Amino acid sequence: MLPVLLGVLLLVAVIRPADEQHGDRYVSVRHVAALKTFEQAIVRRDAAGFAAPAAGADAVLQALPACARDWDATQVGAQLASVDAALLRFSTRPNGRVENKLGLDATRWFDAAGAALAATLEAPQYPGQRFRLGCADLARALAALARADARMLDALAWRGTVPQAALARWAPQQQVEITARHVMRRNPWNGIAGCIYLGQRDGDPAAPSHVLAAGAAQARLCTLPAMAAASVPSLPSPLPPPITLPGEPVGPLAADDARWSVPPSLMTMLAPLEALRQPSRALYRLYTEGEATPADDPSGYRYGANRIVLDGAPIDVGFSLQLTIDPALQALAQKTAACYSGSHDICRALGIQRAEDGARPPGHKLLEGAMVRMAAVAVIDVASGRIEALAGGLSPCARQEVDGPGREAHCDKRLPYPVRYRPDALLNPAVYHDAMPASTIKPIMAASFLADAGAGARLLAAERSAMQRPGAPARHSLRGELMRSDSARFLDRMMCIDGGEQPCRRPWEVQAAAQRFGWNAGCAEAIAAGAGDPCGRHDLLFGRAIDATAEAGLVQPLATPIAYGRLMSEPQGAKLGAPMRLRPPAALDAGILRRCAAGADGARGSDDDWEKCRGGAVVDVVAEGWGQGHARASALGVAGMMSTLAAAANGQPALRRPYLVERLHGVGGTPLNAAVTRWGLAEPRPVGITREAAEIILSGLAHSHREGTARSACEQVFDAKRCRGIEWLAGKTGTPSFPSDGLTLDELALLCRDPAAAKKLAKDKDKPAAACSSLRPYKWYVAAWRSEPTGPWTKAIAVLTERNWHRASGQVHGAGDRGPNPAAEIALQIAGRQVGAIAAAAP
Structure with a gap:
């Protein structure tokens, strides 16, 4: 046995220096070098001297006799021909990643392969260490490229879809670039990733109904009772295994495909939690390589080992996620x-x-x-x-x-x-x-009107009384204006044209109301240059403000920042792309307000009220009142606004901001209590809107x-x-x-192609x-x-x-x-x- 073990250790020592480690990912430097020989051989089919591969074994052996002993020449010839055919399909399919028909030039590849075999290579990751490619490396690279109808082609960088800045370093005729990033794989020596569970049985998150599993090994692991949940007394035991979902919905799917149940881009949303879901990551090791600490110790971050026994062997398992998705x-x-x-x-x-x-x-x-x-x-x-x-x-x-x-x-x-x-x-x-x-901002505006210190009580009483009468709301009631989305009348109220207090404070009351609906988070403080722009953003994972920290600012929670909602904001500088901030309160010119309220025709109550408003800061505030200007929201942010309104109408005193991750847990369903300050759910917040309003x-x-x-x-x-x-x-x-509303596509094509015609059309159609x-x-x-x-x-x-x-x-x-x-x-x-x-x- 001893000679065998020494042989294994020597083999690892020889092979692994040519492997580059990236946490839970690895890539063979030899494999990348072998694949890069195809960069010189994948060319336009109309290139001078293009020669498609001949599938015969004799042609292969004649082209590269040095590999006669190591290659199955018949198989290599067939694979070269299949890659060439796949390239033709890839480059001629509708809306391909490239602009011209491509093929594999056999002569160019054999020349590149021969040169690679003769050269001594050095990887930047291992300075001073030199190695050579072998014929087996080239055969493995060709097999990887040909596998599954050359599926790898979709993962590579192609001329036609890479930015011009990247093309600057390519050779003039180069059509493709193959880098380590394109061929990284999961590291098979570092345990099994944690599971991603969705759904609930009888409303209990400890009993998920579905699991997202990549491959047979994870599907087997994630359907085990010890992984899926802790025991749930209210549900039958043993629980049936969760339904396996094979991945995200990509491309056309049949109506009964299970992948419809998974949100698109889910793995991108969950990317920050890979530090805990992958056993090779540093944060996972920090939690598991020491003994568990008491739950009331906020700085220990210790969980203890998270292992499961499979086929008699203990295996490290990443922490699992329970999502809120139905x-x-x-x-x-x-x-x-x-x-x-x-x-x-x-x-x-x-x-x-x-x-x-x-x-x-x-x-x-x-x-x-x-x-x-x-x-x-x-x-x-x-x-x-x-x-x-x-x-x-x-x-x-x-x-x-x-x-x-x-x-x-x-x-x-x-x-x-x-x-x-x-x-x-x-x-x-x-x-x-x-x-x-x-x-969609009108519910926010209406909430601020009903809470107004001056007219709010009268408006509330009038609307409460009108609700007792059957039928549709009266036209000039707040409810009627909401029903018909009467923006001009809403702006009358917001700008105090309805007789409100002067100077008018209501725009900034609307701004404050937006914060009660969960918008404008991160907008209050000035942001340093280059520090990003948190204004109106939200953590998708746990519903936190994205600038939230724990332990006196020493720890930033894992988060996926997304656009949520902002209203009554402005750039904090003149530079393009400057961070946003809350618009500071300002006195608005009453004369300009009255002129804007009357519109271009100067008559109040007509269709053009508040349109084409001109005059200083008033224009920007009016634009925000239309829900335009610098106001922005995502679908999730608008749904969160409505959820807050509905919770208030239900009489809820507090609610959580929308969140995607219910909990993280280890084997057996044990939650990560000790690490709660690192990733835990945001606490419920007061609703901030009265039930009556x-x-x-x-x-x-x-x-x-x-x-x-x-x-x-x-x-x-x-x-x-x-x-x-x-x-x-x-x-x-x-x-x-x-701006193009009302123009035809023919008119738009003319506008965007011919500046002179665009000016005339813009004037004739009264379009900017x-x-x-x-x-x-x-x-x-x-x-x-x-x-x-x-x-x-x-x-x-x-x-x-x-x-x-x-x-x-x-x-x-x-x-x-x-x-x-x-x-x-x-x-x-x-x-x-x-x-x-x-x-x-x-x-």
Whole structure:
């Protein structure tokens, strides 16, 4: 045995110096060097002297005789031919990652391989240590490239989608770059990653219903009772194993695919917790390599060993996560987003139909047959603050604007959006995309009006009395203005044109109200240059402010900062991209306010009130009152605002900000109590809005789908009679500014191509030259719904959509704020199925 063990140790000593360690990742330096020989051989098929590989063994041995003993020449020849065929498919598929047809030039590769075999190589990670490639290294690299129809090609960097700054270091004819980052693998010597659990049985988070598992080994581990949960006395024992989910929803999926139940980009959202989920990471070792410390010791961070015995051997296991996601609700939200962004088979599977489309698929008159180009959906449980769904969808052509060098032939070339590779734009839009919140801020504004020290009590009494009368709210009541989204009257109230106190303090009361709704976090203090911009951001994982610290600022919690919501803010400097801060209180010129209130025609009460306002700081404050200007929110942030309102109407004294991670635990369900200051949930906060005020606001919003701005959307999902009878829903629409509203795609193409014609068209159409700006035709809808008609508000949902364009007319859908709001339709489709108002489609 001793000679065998010494041989193993010698083998490790020889091989492992050519391996680079990256925590729980590793990469073979030899493997990267061997793969890089293909950088010289992958060329354009029309390149001079291009020679596709010959599959015969004789050609292989003749080209590189030095490898005759080590290679199966027949297999190598077949693999070279298969890689060449895969490159042709890869480079000619619709919207590929490259701009030209590519192939594998066999002669160039054999030359590069021969040169690599003859050279002595040095890796920068191991200065002074030299090594040589062998024929076996080249064979392994070729096999890796050919595996699974050359699936590796999608992971590499290609000319056509990498930034110009990166291309500067490439050779003139180089088409691809292969680096260590592209071929890193999980380190097989460092234990097993912790599990990711979703769902609950009977509302108990200690008994998850689903688990996300990558590969058979983790699926086996994560379905063991010792991993999934501690014992739950209220549930039957033993519990059935959780349902295994194979991964995130990527690409077209069948309607019954289990991956619909997983939020897109979930692993990106959870990335900070990999330090605890991966046993090789330093934070995991800090917790587990010492004895556990008492739970009341805030600085110990000790848990003790976290191991499980598999097949008789103890194995280190990373800490597991229990998420708040409801798999059934997530699947419904994700499928609905996919349906509205062009997946007609999913529409049929869900039984989704729209009144104006009849028996045809939703959006069949629009480009790509898609109702929207983008949809983002967030759903929050009102009582707990748990995030139960984060869904998002892009139409195929919208996706191609950010994931490749061009659009497919059927995509309309007149669309005024540049095509460029932006992987960040492919992330889940429910949390990684923000927009001007527009009229969705009206509940915040209404809450500040009802709390006003002067007129608030009178307004509250008048609205309380009006609620006792049946029927729709009166036009000039606060509830009626909410129902119809009367922005001009809201601005009258905000700017004290209704006779409020002078100088007017209400804009800053609205700013303070936004903070009570969870917005404007991190905006109060000036931010040092280069320190990032926390204003209006939120920790997705545990619901904390992202600048929160523990132990007198010595410890920063693990967090995933995302855009949440900000209102009445401004840049703290003139430099582009300067951090935001709260707009400081200022006296606004009363004369300018009166002139802006009357609009361009000078007549109060007309359609142009508060439009085209000019004059100093008033303009910026008015823009914020429209929900435009510097105001920004994500779908999650708008849903969180509505969740706060619904919790207040339910009489909750406090609530948690929305959070995604319920708990972290070790083997057997033991939580990480000793480390709570490092990652724990944010504590519940006082609601900050009176129950009476919240009930009044929701009462106005409950008429939006009956006689207000969401009525046309409701009548696409239900008929008019049913919409009038819906009492389980209260919602608010919003339409951010879009300069191109009303222009056709032909006019837009001219505007963006010909500056002189653009000026003339802008003058003739009374449209600003900003029509070619980056602004998109968004629509918002936010709502709360009840599971029981007379029960408490149970869920809050927010939907952000990017409208699509009509094929025939070239106009954007719902131009001029006319027509159904697709964001409201999506919310109604989801909520209607959740409460049983829409029957589930037959399987």
